Structure formats: structure tokens, C-alpha cells
Amino acid sequence: MSRNFKMVATTIFGLEEVLAEELKNLGAQDVEIGVRNVSFSGDKGFMYKANIALRTAIRVLKPIKRFKVGDEDDLYKKLQTIDWEREMDVDSTFAIGAVVNSKNFTTNSHYIALKSKDAIADYFRHKYHKRPNVDVKYPDLKIHVHIQNDLCTVSLDSSGDSLHKRGYRSATNIAPINEVLAAGLVLLSGYTGDCNFIDPMCGSGTILIEAAMIANNIPANINRKEFGFEKWKDYDEDLFFTIQDALLKKIRSSHFKIMGFDKAPSAVRKATENVENANLSEFIGVHHVNFFNSVKEVFGQTTILFNPPYGERLDIDMQAFYKNIGDTLKSGYPGSTVWFITSNIEAIKHVGLKTSRRIPLKNGDLDCIYVRYDMYEGSRKAKKNNLDS
Structure with a gap:
């Protein structure tokens, strides 16, 4: 032993x-x-x-x-x-x-x-x-x-290459989110695969893939080709495969929908390719949809989690962009728990919704805030009246 x-x-x-x-x-x-x-x-x-x-x-x-x-x-x-x-x-x-x-x-x-x-x-x-x-x-x-x-x-x-290099991502967009951070965001949200999940600005699909792996209890680094310890003098190959097989036996199946939207066809192609690389096509749907023209089409409680542009690389009106996020959530996504990460603390004020949680995080060198909004079925006032009655 x-x-x-x-x-x-x-x-x-x-x-x-x-x-x-x-x-x-x-x-x-x-x-x-x-x-x-x-x-x-x-x-x-x-x-x-x-x-x-x-x-x-x-x-x-x-x-x-x-x-x-x-x-x-x-x-x-x-x-x-x-x-x-x-x-x-x-x-x-x-x-x-x-x-x-x-x-x-x-x-x-x-x-x-x-x-x-x-x-x-x-x-x-x-x-x-x-x-x-x-x-x-x-x-x-x-x-x-x-x-x-x-x-x-x-x-x-013992890891060799950084563990964020999962092995499934061959295609990326301009600013892909680190896989470790993406998994951390999903875990911080409390999502476990027990409800629907949407990333409305999915880019190359990293958040979707990490969410699907969590929902189905798939080991995070099962797609990696090598770990550092495999070259060590005391490496035990039989023990490694015994451990790996035991983890694979704990995989389960989540039957809720996991969906990604992006308005750019190139992003949809990249996300679809990465989902296929991760062997998760049966669990994740990637759709060519502009979030700002969308409404919630799935029934029941839904977790929405995304990494919108911060304005670091894009020349757009960030205040109007974040106001549009808030307006779309209010009009189209009742019965949802919404999380997103941003470094643009000024623009987030224009979402026009009250945060129920704010968690400080880092995305690379950027100081960020991870916020939660609770979108009730109907208005907040109606929700309160139902609870009081």
C-alpha cells in the first residue's frame, strides 16, 4: 500500500x-x-x-x-x-x-x-x-x-502541461475563456445538471463543454493525451488505468437541455467542432442565434451563464450593449438564474437588474466580477405577493 x-x-x-x-x-x-x-x-x-x-x-x-x-x-x-x-x-x-x-x-x-x-x-x-x-x-x-x-x-x-489544456479545444475565437475558469464559473453557479443550461454568447463553446462534463460527471481531463507523472521513474501504469476506469464508471447521464447561442456563424462552427472533439454532441446543441433577438424556449428552471464582451478588444458602445443584455433577460427569460463575468464594472451598472451575488475573480490579468441575477416568472412584485399569500 x-x-x-x-x-x-x-x-x-x-x-x-x-x-x-x-x-x-x-x-x-x-x-x-x-x-x-x-x-x-x-x-x-x-x-x-x-x-x-x-x-x-x-x-x-x-x-x-x-x-x-x-x-x-x-x-x-x-x-x-x-x-x-x-x-x-x-x-x-x-x-x-x-x-x-x-x-x-x-x-x-x-x-x-x-x-x-x-x-x-x-x-x-x-x-x-x-x-x-x-x-x-x-x-x-x-x-x-x-x-x-x-x-x-x-x-x-505531476501535471506537465497546465491542466486547463483539456485536449478538446482545437478551434478558438479572439478571447477564449480558460477552461479552468469556465469550470469554476459553472461550479460557483451551483449548476449540477439538474436543470436546463444556456450560454447565450458561447464563442468557441468552452463554458458549454465544461457544463456538460459537470452535468454528466465526466472527468475534466479525460481527453488529455499525457500527464507529467507518466514519465516519472515510479510511474505505475496499471494503477493509472485502474484509477481512470473507476472514474469512468461514475459517469451519469443528464437529460436536461444544454444550449449555446452565437450570432457569428464562425463561432457556431468552432463551438460545434470543439463539442465534437469532447465527444459531447449528444448533450450540447449549438445554434446560430442572436441573443438580443431571442426568448427562452425551454420549459422549467434554467441556468444562464455567459462571458460577454468586456470592451477590451471590441469597439462597441458597452453601456448600450449591457443595457440590451438586461432588457433581453427581463423580456425573454423568466424563470432563469443568470450569471455572467465581466471586468467592465462601469458598463454592468447599465444592465438595470439587481444582483443577488457578486464574486470577485480574475480572468487572466483582468480583475473581474461574477454576478448573479434572479429572473422570476412574472415580476418581482408578483413573486413576493405569491410568497405572502
Whole structure:
């Protein structure tokens, strides 16, 4: 039986609690929320499971060494005290990522990564008169060096490529939403597949796909071709397939409608292609529809979730655009819970609806707000009268 060890899953600002909940539901132990990360414990099989199933994690890191560090030379020396043969061979390839937040280091993260690379290469050169090569794109081992004040944590990156690269998206529009953020938005909305779902400005279909995967309990990264841990010295292929098969057996079928609209035929084509790549065509319908000319055509409670333009790249009247969103929702979408994310705090005031929730999030470098509107059947006043009677 393999032993438990500490791991850290990184995420987007604002999704830490969502990720912690995901980890608990998967069976993680010792779950602790940090800033843009959640730490937890589990065994090797759980590390595989976390990479396959987590929707809001960017990377799953396995710390192998922590030490106090004073400066760049101190870092170089202490990296050479690690038993690197346990993790890689002299003929292996490796890559280093570094994050530095310390007054002791006047250099940037890129320099720290280079210094760390030299320390590991020299470790092997001194012992074997040969050094492993660096391969930034497809390394056998990806190493992460994190320096916070005087504490350095050296970790192995079990994910390899960022986990937002699900493997289903071949076609994108101008500003595609990150898959991890899209999944986080769906989970924050409370949608679980128990009602209809509409993305009225679906672009390349990422939100639709993440929603369908949640509704049907399909593992987030089931379409990925590779994880970093598959090149590790202790990789257990039988264990990996056992874990993957167990997750696949938990897939269910949601019978509610999941629909995407877009007024651009090119976006509809891209979304349709991505939905097909994700093997979700039977669950998602993508339609050439201008949201502003639409009405709700499905019966029953509906979650509407979208990522409208913020005005960063489009030369349009954003105040009029957001007013149009509010007017369309009021006239055409009763009985809906509406969520959308935007960085345009000024334009959102023109929606003309009262928010019932506001959650701060990041979309890339943009500070955003994720808002909820409750569209009642009939007016809010009528709703209140019905509740009072």
C-alpha cells in the first residue's frame, strides 16, 4: 500500500474554495486553502485521480524538499543536496519553473530558474561527467522552485502541461475563456445538471463543454493525451488505468437541455467542432442565434451563464450593449438564474437588474466580477405577493 504525501494544487484567484470542495469530494485529506492554491494529502493513486478529475486545478505539485535560503548562491548549494537520482537519470530531460517573492533575491524568477537548472545539471556533471539536457516543451521531469521570503519549496510538477489544456479545444475565437475558469464559473453557479443550461454568447463553446462534463460527471481531463507523472521513474501504469476506469464508471447521464447561442456563424462552427472533439454532441446543441433577438424556449428552471464582451478588444458602445443584455433577460427569460463575468464594472451598472451575488475573480490579468441575477416568472412584485399569500 503506497503512503500518503503532501501535495499542492494551484488555481485561479477566487476559485480556491471551489477547488478545496472538489478535493474533499474526491477523498483528499488535510485540505488547506491558500492564495491561488490548496494543499492536501493523498497517495500516488490519488495524485493520478486529482490530475484526471479536478476541474479547477491548474497544476498538481508534489513537494520533495523545503529549506531556508538566503540568496542565489545558497539556493545553488542546497539544490545540490537533493538526491536527484531518485527522480531522474543523467539521460533524462528536465525543465524548471520558478516563482520568487522575497526581498533576499534581487533577481527575477527567470534568473532563479536558470540558477536552479545549473545546480541540477552540475550535480550530475560532477558525479557522472555528463549532464541531463533541458527540454522546455516535452521534459521527462518538470521541476517547480517556489521561494517565499526565506523559504524555498522544490516540487515535481505531476501535471506537465497546465491542466486547463483539456485536449478538446482545437478551434478558438479572439478571447477564449480558460477552461479552468469556465469550470469554476459553472461550479460557483451551483449548476449540477439538474436543470436546463444556456450560454447565450458561447464563442468557441468552452463554458458549454465544461457544463456538460459537470452535468454528466465526466472527468475534466479525460481527453488529455499525457500527464507529467507518466514519465516519472515510479510511474505505475496499471494503477493509472485502474484509477481512470473507476472514474469512468461514475459517469451519469443528464437529460436536461444544454444550449449555446452565437450570432457569428464562425463561432457556431468552432463551438460545434470543439463539442465534437469532447465527444459531447449528444448533450450540447449549438445554434446560430442572436441573443438580443431571442426568448427562452425551454420549459422549467434554467441556468444562464455567459462571458460577454468586456470592451477590451471590441469597439462597441458597452453601456448600450449591457443595457440590451438586461432588457433581453427581463423580456425573454423568466424563470432563469443568470450569471455572467465581466471586468467592465462601469458598463454592468447599465444592465438595470439587481444582483443577488457578486464574486470577485480574475480572468487572466483582468480583475473581474461574477454576478448573479434572479429572473422570476412574472415580476418581482408578483413573486413576493405569491410568497405572502
